[in-house]
Amino acid sequence: MAENTRETFEPNIVAFLCNWCSYAGADLAGTSRIHYPSNVKVVRVMCTGRVNPLFVMNALQQGADGVLVSGCHPGDCHYMQGNYYARRRFTLMRRFLEYLGVEPARVRMSWVSASEGSKWKEVVEEVVEGVKAVGPMDQFKRRQLNW
Amino acid sequence: MNARPKIGVYICHCGINIAATVDVEEVVRFASTLPDVVVARNYSYMCSDPGQALITEDIQNMGLNRVVVASCSPRMHEPTFRKTLMSVGLNPYFLEMANIREQCSWVHEDRIAATEKAKRLVESAVVKVRRLEPLEVKEVEVEPSCLIIGAGIAGIQAALDIADAGFKVYLVEKTPSVGGHMAQLDKTFPTLDCSACILTPKMVDVANHPNIELLTYSQVEEISGYVGNFDVKVRKKSRFVDVSKCTGCGACAEACRQAGRIPSEFDEGLGMRSCIYLPFPQAVPAKYTIDKETCLFLTRGKCGDSPKCVEACEAGAIDFEMKDEMLEFKVGTIIVATGFDVFDARNKPEYGYGTYPEVVTALEFERLVSASGPYGGKVVIPQRGKKKKKKEGEEEEAPRVPKNITFIQCVGSRDKSVGNEYCSRVCCMYTAKQAHLAKDKIPDAEITIFYMDVRAFGKGYEEFYDRVRREGIRYIRGNPSEIFRRGDKLVVRAEDTLTATPMEHETDMVVLSVGLMPRSDRREIIDLLKLSSSPDQFYLEAHPKLRPVDTATDGIFLAGACQGPKDIPDAVGQAKGAASAAMILMASGKVKVEAQTSVVDEATCRGCGFCVEICPYSAIELVEVNRMGWPVKVARVNEALCKGCGACAAACLSGSIQQRSFRDLQILPQIEVLGVSD
Amino acid sequence: MVDQAKLREVAREVISREDVRLLIGYRPGTYGFRARPAFVESAEQVEELVFTPACVSNLASYLVLEEKPPLPRGAEPDNRKVAVMVKGCDSRALVQQMVEKAYERDHLVVLGIPCSGVVDMARVEARFPGVLSAGSIIREGDDFVLSFDGKTEKVPAAELLADKCKRCRYPTPLVSDIMLDDEVERFAEDDFSDIAELEGKSVEEKWAYWAEKFSRCIRCYSCRNVCPMCYCEDCILDRLKPVWMRRSVDISENTAFHISRAYHLAGRCIQCGECARVCPVDIPLMELNRKFYKDVEELYDYEPGLSTEATPLLSTFSVEDREDFIL
Incomplete structure (x- = not known):
């Protein structure tokens, strides 16, 4: 990544998507052939409630430049409440990471429903743009050590 | 415990759907270098029989114990490939899919970038599948009973089918009578058989069927549980009439001090009723109901010296002390058949509905042409807001008979300005039918229909449309821009788009072919059952083509227009589909439950109860166990109740509760490979 | 200040009860006026008990950390009560432990110590080098009185008080069976200005600040x-399946460790300040905990360790929770 300049920087973003809304919404973007940047790679979970905020820390440590957690709109959670729990956890984690000096643009959350294929594209674009603007994650990325 | 993973990776071309954007050969080369991967192959269609055979043969010949399929979304074919594994004796949960179609080849254009991403997704699936564990698919019993919400034609049909098959049905209807919108219609297209004549026998059947418990004037308040075992609470609203005593004679309604003053819902407000009423003559059950919103005694505590209805009722059925009743029962399946609302024509103010009495909606027109309607089946311009009951001796002003009637189609449908992009699917045909009926009643009337397109797609529909046109009804292609008054006429301003001629069309009466809308109270059911909505706000089916009657929740099905606009044959068809889907569960008597449930490591659980608190299904409880002689509290999961959301796993500080197939141990390696920048 | 004779008298009564197996209090340290925990199992041991401004440690930790060795087959576990001396801040740890079902209320006999503040040993050492190895300290009005080498020194309390005491909202224990002194009225406020100061800086400045701190770890x-709240049977830091972070001491793993520790205390830390006090390399750990504490209070109007009836912060939600950052 050392050769990356701000201009050519293509961020790597790990996204956690709930199976019922956001993952289905991302699938819908596919079926609708809506094109968007390839920077976001998805981990499918059943519900955003499953996403431990320490996953975010772990992703940033592993080298992700940004993390996105996306679930059902409030009130629409397939499991009734999972997205509400996630909202609390990530609100706190995001503020905390900012306090440590991690740009908030790296930790994003969105509500994308199963019918919002085009919103998924917009979310991806916005997250990618936001991370591009702050550059590669450098703060506590795990370095590959050559013994 | 598990043998060393031997992974097979299968990469699908999906014709050119994947292969056009992703270099499949390159992904295969990459996959074969990954740890524990024994074989990596590609094939044009992995989901085809030969594609699946590749997998089963490798499992048998090479001793594979883990499979990664990189193809379409797991939401599409995960069940397919799980069955593939199972067919050769491999646990179906040793499968992981990489979504390189919907979330890769279809959304990216750059072949190099898409290929790189596909490689990452495959690697992520490989590192996860290495750590997956075999899961046991458990079954629970299915209660042989069904709750049907809504007793329009769809709910009625589903109820009759299920009851005839020998299962218990609870049919819950919000209003005092079954029948729904179909009961309001006069004739039905394209056969012109009378709606009441074909519906009424079915209404009577649901009331009399030994397997159907009909709960009218009732509302579902609470539903908990899971497929096969739903606990339902229903509020039976008080009618203030003892239905066991009421004979349906109607003396009470005639006696009511407010008789003829309350707009009748059934007659779309064109006719009037009393505070105590039967919604319509054929209502089932034929029992009266007191409307507590308008009843003088119930709103003010006083109705003259004593309520007249009580005096009039010889059976002594009226009971102002009657309270709502709560019913609780268990069902195995649920069918939602809550129907639709019609578009509120006031939202198209340019058509003057609500301003000009000559402008009516199609549903009002149904009541006008109906022999049981407020004008005895005469097509007239309704006298809104005027009391039908006049004082003795006063001359009754006769309603005007229009000589020129104009229909406007697509009011509130195919119209982004009101937020409805969809076609309501019934308006073209019911407009043709209403035009025919109008012509039938007033043979010398001039009848014009403004339309955008005529969609006559059903059986016998095109033929009917053709017949109506031949009857001298004029079709003008164009969407009118406004309606205004000129003298005693209304003027419809439009453009005939076939000849590109602007025109002003004078008429006596306008009928707006209003579209079908999602019900305004749809959130109640969404909240109750956790249904999703499609962009048009109708309830969302599990798959638009292959699972049109299922919902995302097992055991809950959709029937009729609550899922999207439908005509009667389609609503009945879907109702029969939903009934049969529910009966599959009830007939087999058992159903597989979620296998990807949570599980507690009791040796490390500290019993803090965070997971107990967080579980939306109350599936976790603290139990006392013996830890080396000491009694300690630990969490325990009831697997029949657990839905596999994993919220508990994220709440646990020590990682002692984990979700099967989504363990920290399985997700962290995914993060590791996806996090690595190229 | 607590009457030492009364303290011992009460302790004697409590430990003499048949249903109490252990009393956890303070006794003088080997040298100087440091205090250390005392585990009293019989009435004879009560004579060593003290409470002074040097009694900084939070004894609630011992309630949950006590080892439970395997019992021989057929042996009955000793389920008698444990008595514990708590200051205001420490008492909140008891409350929070009960919220988290560590034990039932009737498992405890709580000896409450209304507290007007303890000293920061680092400040004492800085002011009187060497004094920690011999001497004693008491509170007199607004001053601390130190006795060492045959002399006495009077110092305004504010100069030696621990930081946590300077912003203590709950000086009198929130839970107790026997209060050992008169209630102490709230004498300080907490406006989180220390946290707000860093919050106001740029991300670069923030990271520079923390990178320096974390690299010391x-x-x-x-x-x-x-920590009285860190008592999992198996901490994720120690787990090998999965490895949440590596054991290597570098900025990446250290940061991950500090994020994990602080996050696990979100909505749970009761601000006793023990973590920062014991840190051998002076990482301001309470600033991490207090960032969460501040946000939790601001966003959810929630303070942990106040009521045993409370629902754990992250096991509940409100539909109205703020979500202005969510796309």
Whole structure:
């Protein structure tokens, strides 16, 4: 990544998507052939409630430049409440990471429903743009050590 | 415990759907270098029989114990490939899919970038599948009973089918009578058989069927549980009439001090009723109901010296002390058949509905042409807001008979300005039918229909449309821009788009072919059952083509227009589909439950109860166990109740509760490979 | 200040009860006026008990950390009560432990100590080098009185008070069976200005600040071990399946460790300050905890450790929770 300049920087973003809304919404973007940047790679979970905020820390440590957690709109959670729990956890984690000096643009959350294929594209674009603007994650990325 | 993973990776071309954007050969080369991967192959269609055979043969010949399929979304074919594994004796949960179609080849254009991403997704699936564990698919019993919400034609049909098959049905209807919108219609297209004549026998059947418990004037308040075992609470609203005593004679309604003053819902407000009423003559059950919103005694505590209805009722059925009743029962399946609302024509103010009495909606027109309607089946311009009951001796002003009637189609449908992009699917045909009926009643009337397109797609529909046109009804292609008054006429301003001629069309009466809308109270059911909505706000089916009657929740099905606009044959068809889907569960008597449930490591659980608190299904409880002689509290999961959301796993500080197939141990390696920048 | 004779008298009564097996209090340290925990199992031991402004440690930790060795088959576990001396801040740890179902209320006999503040040993040492190895300290009005080498020194309390005491909202224990002194009225406020100051800086400045702190960490885990809320049977830091972070001491793993520790205390830390006190390399750990504490209070109007009836912060939600950052 050392050769990356701000201009050519293509961020790597790990996204956690709930199976019922956001993952289905991302699938819908596919079926609708809506094109968007390839920077976001998805981990499918059943519900955003499953996403431990320490996953975010772990992703940033592993080298992700940004993390996105996306679930059902409030009130629409397939499991009734999972997205509400996630909202609390990530609100706190995001503020905390900012306090440590991690740009908030790296930790994003969105509500994308199963019918919002085009919103998924917009979310991806916005997250990618936001991370591009702050550059590669450098703060506590795990370095590959050559013994 | 598990043998060393031997992974097979299968990469699908999906014709050119994947292969056009992703270099499949390159992904295969990459996959074969990954740890524990024994074989990596590609094939044009992995989901085809030969594609699946590749997998089963490798499992048998090479001793594979883990499979990664990189193809379409797991939401599409995960069940397919799980069955593939199972067919050769491999646990179906040793499968992981990489979504390189919907979330890769279809959304990216750059072949190099898409290929790189596909490689990452495959690697992520490989590192996860290495750590997956075999899961046991458990079954629970299915209660042989069904709750049907809504007793329009769809709910009625589903109820009759299920009851005839020998299962218990609870049919819950919000209003005092079954029948729904179909009961309001006069004739039905394209056969012109009378709606009441074909519906009424079915209404009577649901009331009399030994397997159907009909709960009218009732509302579902609470539903908990899971497929096969739903606990339902229903509020039976008080009618203030003892239905066991009421004979349906109607003396009470005639006696009511407010008789003829309350707009009748059934007659779309064109006719009037009393505070105590039967919604319509054929209502089932034929029992009266007191409307507590308008009843003088119930709103003010006083109705003259004593309520007249009580005096009039010889059976002594009226009971102002009657309270709502709560019913609780268990069902195995649920069918939602809550129907639709019609578009509120006031939202198209340019058509003057609500301003000009000559402008009516199609549903009002149904009541006008109906022999049981407020004008005895005469097509007239309704006298809104005027009391039908006049004082003795006063001359009754006769309603005007229009000589020129104009229909406007697509009011509130195919119209982004009101937020409805969809076609309501019934308006073209019911407009043709209403035009025919109008012509039938007033043979010398001039009848014009403004339309955008005529969609006559059903059986016998095109033929009917053709017949109506031949009857001298004029079709003008164009969407009118406004309606205004000129003298005693209304003027419809439009453009005939076939000849590109602007025109002003004078008429006596306008009928707006209003579209079908999602019900305004749809959130109640969404909240109750956790249904999703499609962009048009109708309830969302599990798959638009292959699972049109299922919902995302097992055991809950959709029937009729609550899922999207439908005509009667389609609503009945879907109702029969939903009934049969529910009966599959009830007939087999058992159903597989979620296998990807949570599980507690009791040796490390500290019993803090965070997971107990967080579980939306109350599936976790603290139990006392013996830890080396000491009694300690630990969490325990009831697997029949657990839905596999994993919220508990994220709440646990020590990682002692984990979700099967989504363990920290399985997700962290995914993060590791996806996090690595190229 | 607590009457030492009364303290011992009460302790004697309590430990003499048949249903109490252990009393946890303070006794003088080997040298100087440091105090250390005392585990009293019989009435004879009560004579060593004290309470002074040097009694900084939070004894609630011992309630949950006490080892339970395997019992021989057929042996009955000793389920008698444990008595514990708590200051205001410490008492909140008891409350929070009960919220988290560590034990039932009737498992405890709580000896409450209304507290007007303890000293920061680092400040004492800085002011009187060497004094910690011999001497004693008491509170007199607004001053601390130190006795060492045959002399006495009077110092305004504010100069030696621990930081946590300067912003203590709950000086009188929130839970107690026997209060050992008169209630102490709230004498300080907490406006989180220390946190707000760093919040106002740029991300670069923030990271520069923390990178320097975290790079010092030697991963001794003292902060975790002393914490009254950190008592999982198997901490994720120790787990090998999965490995949440590596054991290596570098900025990446150290940061991950500090994020994990602080996050696990979100909505749970009761601000006793023990983590920061025991840190051998002076990482301001309370600033991490207090960032969460501040946000939790601001966003959810929630303070942990106040009521045993409370629902754990992250096991509940409100539909109205703020979500202005969510796309």
